[in-house]
Amino acid sequence: MQLKNIFTTLALSAAVALSIGSASAGELKIGVTPVPHGDIVNFIKPALEKQGVTLKVIEFNDYVQPNLALAEKELDANFFQHKPYLDTFSSDHKLKLDVLVAVHLEPMGIYSKSLKNVADTPAGAKIGIPNDPTNGGRALKVLESAGLIKVRPEAGILATPLDVIDNPKKLRFVEVEAAQLPRALDDVALAVINSNFALAAKLNPTRDAIAIEAKDSPYANVVAIRTGDTNADLQKLKAALTTPEVKKFLEDKFQGAVVPSF
Numbered sequence: 001m002q003l004k005n006i007f008t009t010l011a012l013s014a015a016v017a018l019s020i021g022s023a024s025a026g027e028l029k030i031g032v033t034p035v036p037h038g039d040i041v042n043f044i045k046p047a048l049e050k051q052g053v054t055l056k057v058i059e060f061n062d063y064v065q066p067n068l069a070l071a072e073k074e075l076d077a078n079f080f081q082h083k084p085y086l087d088t089f090s091s092d093h094k095l096k097l098d099v100l101v102a103v104h105l106e107p108m109g110i111y112s113k114s115l116k117n118v119a120d121t122p123a124g125a126k127i128g129i130p131n132d133p134t135n136g137g138r139a140l141k142v143l144e145s146a147g148l149i150k151v152r153p154e155a156g157i158l159a160t161p162l163d164v165i166d167n168p169k170k171l172r173f174v175e176v177e178a179a180q181l182p183r184a185l186d187d188v189a190l191a192v193i194n195s196n197f198a199l200a201a202k203l204n205p206t207r208d209a210i211a212i213e214a215k216d217s218p219y220a221n222v223v224a225i226r227t228g229d230t231n232a233d234l235q236k237l238k239a240a241l242t243t244p245e246v247k248k249f250l251e252d253k254f255q256g257a258v259v260p261s262f
Contacts, residue, residue, distance in 0.1 A: 027054045028233050030223075031066040031078035034059050035199040036250075036258045037221070040103065041079060043249050044240040051240075053233045061179055063089075063132055070224060071095040077234065079103070080196070082219040084157045085134040096227040101238045102220040104250055105259045106195030108135075108142050109209030113185045118146045118211045121189055123169045128184045128191035131175035133158050138219060139192035140164065146211040195257055205257040220261040 028048075032038045038059055045055045058075065060066045066078040067089050081089075083099055090097045110118060121127075127148075129139035137159035140151050150166035151159045161173040176184050181193045182201030195205050205212055213219075223241065225234060240246075242262040250258050 026052050026233065027056055028076045028237060029056045029058060029074070030237075031058045031060050031069055031075045031080070033061065033066075033080040033196050033200075035196050036104070036106070036254060037079045037196065039253065040241070040246065040250070044237075044246065047240050047243075047245075048236060051236050053236050055237075063135075063178060067093070067095060067097060067224070070097060070226060073226070076229070077223050077225050077237065079221070079223045081221065081224065082134070083222050084138075084219060085132070086222065086224050088134050088158065097224050098227040098229075100223040100225045100234060101241055102222045102261045103241050103246075104261050105215065105217055105220050106257070107205055107213040107215065107217065107259065108138060108192055108194055108219075109198060109203075109205040109213070110142060110146060110190050110192050110211040111182075111185060111198065111203060111209055112190045114189060116210060118148060118190070121148060121169060121171070124172065125169065125189035126172050126174050126187070128174050128176050128181050128188040128193075129161075130178040130181065130192070130194065132178060133160070135178055135194060136160060136175060138213075138217075142192050142211070142213050145214065199254075199257060204255070206255060215259055 030041055032041055038057060041055060041057055048055055063081065066080050069075045070078050077100060086097060115121060130136050134157050137157045140159045143149050144151050148169065148171065149164050152163040152165050155163035174188055178194055179197050181191045182197060182203060185191050198205055247260045250260050
């Protein structure tokens, strides 16, 4: 490639990056996973537009890129995670991210294509859990609540299969990317799946899960922003996400699979 063309390519790349990374006045770029986060922010778009704020919704299908994009100022906010995951990810990657508002809880469920009752789980069965630290630890606590295992208490939210101290059925844990767990149901006896990925795979937690996380779980899903960002448009976003209309939308659309946290 000629030197002139190299400089032209670099200039074009810089222009594209600048376009992605900056929002115009009155515009908020928010990264979401499609269900239910995308549904929720698209529901509030008309209300925000009446207040002079245009939401640009960018969908992701993983739990890594939305936080990196937020830290790099390619997004103004993201909405896909609970606070324990945000805190752990921010610490591990040395990012300065914070919570704008807690919106809802997605109870984690245990799913199976072959079993109707957790108690019928056979000895030596494979159990699919998320491979990221906080959701993996959360999944183990769900399995503990269902009576299948016991986890070392001091492991907390970052428990791993190594922290399982009682496993009478000698279950084998298969750690899978969270988004892929619905597909893994063909290969495991049980899978513990986050509700957003269950819903995206047409699994309803209240109907299809054979066990489900308690509603008093601390894992409420939050909108994340960069630490110190408190502009008026973000405050309008916060207010729009916590209205009686949003609460009714969650209750009517998701029928207990997504529970308001406000």
